[in-house]
Amino acid sequence: MSNSIVVALIPARSGSKRVPRKNIRVLGAHPLIAYSICAAKDAGIFDDVIVSTDSEEIAELARHYGASVPFLRPSEIAGDLSPDVDWVEDVLTQMKDRGSTFDYFSILRITSPFRTAATIRRAWDQFRGAEGVDSLRAVERCKQHPGKMWIVTGRRMVPLLALGPAQQPWHSSQYQTLPEVYVQNASLEIARAQLIFESRTIAGEVVMPFFTEGHEGFDINEEEDWQLAEGMLSSGEVELPPVTVEPFPRKT
Numbered sequence: 001m002s003n004s005i006v007v008a009l010i011p012a013r014s015g016s017k018r019v020p021r022k023n024i025r026v027l028g029a030h031p032l033i034a035y036s037i038c039a040a041k042d043a044g045i046f047d048d049v050i051v052s053t054d055s056e057e058i059a060e061l062a063r064h065y066g067a068s069v070p071f072l073r074p075s076e077i078a079g080d081l082s083p084d085v086d087w088v089e090d091v092l093t094q095m096k097d098r099g100s101t102f103d104y105f106s107i108l109r110i111t112s113p114f115r116t117a118a119t120i121r122r123a124w125d126q127f128r129g130a131e132g133v134d135s136l137r138a139v140e141r142c143k144q145h146p147g148k149m150w151i152v153t154g155r156r157m158v159p160l161l162a163l164g165p166a167q168q169p170w171h172s173s174q175y176q177t178l179p180e181v182y183v184q185n186a187s188l189e190i191a192r193a194q195l196i197f198e199s200r201t202i203a204g205e206v207v208m209p210f211f212t213e214g215h216e217g218f219d220i221n222e223e224e225d226w227q228l229a230e231g232m233l234s235s236g237e238v239e240l241p242p243v244t245v246e247p248f249p250r251k252t
Contacts, residue, residue, distance in 0.1 A: 004103040004104055004128075005047050005101070005102045005103050005104075006045055006046050006047055006102065006103065006104045006105070006106065006124075007046060007047060007048045007049075007050060007095075007102040007104075007105050007106070007193075008040040008043075008046040008048070008049040008050065008105075008106050008108055009050055009052060009088060009091055009105050009106065009107050009108070010033070010036050010037060010040065010049065010050070010051045010052070010062075010067065010107075010108050010109070010110060011051075011052050011053075011084070011087060011107065011109060011110070012033055012051050012052065012053040012055075012058050012062065012110055013052075013053060013054050013055070013073065013078040013082075013087075014053065014054055014055035014057075014058060014078070015078070015079075015080070017080070018221055018222050018223070019220065019221070019222065019223055019225075019226055022110070022111070022220065022226075023053075023058055023110050024057065024058060024061055025226075027113060027226075027229060027230070027233075027240070028233060028240050029243070029247050030065075030243050030245075030247055030248070031061055031248060032110050032111075032113060032220070033051070033058065033061055033062060033065065033110050034061075034065045034243050034245070034248075035110075035113040035240050035241045035243065036108045036109070036110050036112070036113070036115070037049060037051070037062060037065040037066055037067045038065060038066070038241055038242065038243045038244070038245070039108070039115060039116050039117045039119070039120060039241040040067075040106075040108055040117075040120065041066050041067075042117035042241070042242070043117040043120040043121050043124070044117070044121070045120065045121060045124050046106070047102070048068055048100070048102075049066065049067045049068060050067065050068045050069070050070065050091055050095070051067045051068070051069050052073050052087045052088075052090070052091050053069065053072065053073055053078075054072055054073040054074070054075055054078035055072075056072070059072065061248055064245065064248045065243070065245050065248070066245065070094070070095070070098070071094055073087055073090060074090065077090060084107065084202055085196070085200060085201060085202050088105065088107070088196060088202055089196050089200065092105065092193055092196050092197075093196075101193070102193045103192070103193055103194075104190060104191065104192060104193055105190070105191060105193050106120070106123075106124075106188055106189065106190045106191075107188065107189040107202070108120070108188055109186040109187075109188075109219075111186050111219050111220045111221060112185070112186045112187045112188075112216070112217065112218060112219055112220075113218075113220065113229065113240055113241075114214075114215040114216060114218050114229075114238050114239075114240065114241075115187045115188060115212075115216050115217075115241075116216070116241045117241060119187065119188070119212070119216045120188060122210075123136060123138070123188055123190060123210045124190065126208070126210060127190045127208065127210075130208055132206055133206050133207070133208045134191060134192055134195060134203065134204025134205055134206045134207065135189060135190060135191035135192065135195070135202070135203045135204050135206075135207050135208070136188075136189065136190040136191070136207070136208045136209070136210050137184050137189050137203070137207055137208075137209065137210065138184060138185050138186075138187035138188050138189065138210045138211075138212050138216075138217055139182040139183060139184050139185065139209045139210065139211060139212070139217075140182060140183060140185050140211070140212050140217045141180060141181070141182055141183075142181045142182060142183045145170075145175060145178050145181055146160055146161055146181060147159075147160075147161050147163065147164070147170030147171060147173070147178050147181075148170065148171050148175075149161070150171070159171045182209065182211075185212060185217030185218075185219055186217070186219040187210075187212050187216050187217045187219075188210070189202065189203075190210075191203065191204065192204065214238075215232070215237075215238045218238075
């Protein structure tokens with residue numbers, strides 16, 4: 001992988017509903033999008049950092065902070081329910097048509113502002129050191145174990161995971177006795193680009209874990225997440241990736 005061509009892909013569609021204008025809302029001194037772009041560029045492993053967006057406003061911001069936005073995402077794949085494979089395929093296909101092909105891509109979501117360049121380098125080192133792997137995905141240990149989750153239908157419910165011996169099912173067991181279960185977070189993903197063209201998937205069949213540390217996997221999806229992020233920054237509990245570009249001038 002030493003001579004591989006690697007691209008960072010940063011999704012930034014418009015129309016966020018849970019946190020309005022989330023991608024360009026200012027956290028610290030810069031819009032949220034700036035931290036993922038600058039962490040990607042500072043990681044030193046990417047041949048290009050491309051933002052996929054359907055918004056000219058977001059594209060302007062992305063270019064200010066050093067990302068490429070060679071084209072806008074089509075509106076038909078920029079909705080709330082559009083799967084990731086749609087926009088990743090769009091970017092890789094359009095870049096291929098322009099003469100640029102990549103061996104690997106990494107998805108860096110804007111909602112993880114505390115993922116640093118060092119986080120990205122650590123993940124890349126682990127991925128390139130593995131054999132027979134299609135992709136890598138960031139995970140963290142579940143705080144709420146699925147073995148204690150239920151599906152409710154009317155006035156009845158059944159366990160989500162009907163596992164464990166009948167006399168001691170998981171839902172009636174101590175948390176400490178249950179197997180460790182991990183949930184993916186939004187920090188990062190790395191995958192072989194050829195997966196898109198071979199099987200139209202961004203994960204493949206062999207996926208390796210990347211265990212995030214501290215707040216690397218912190219994800220801003222709700223307004224309370226934003227408030228928590230601001231509180232942690234104010235208290236000095238966390239730091240944002242450095243941004244050496246001047247803040248994007250706010251329009252008056």
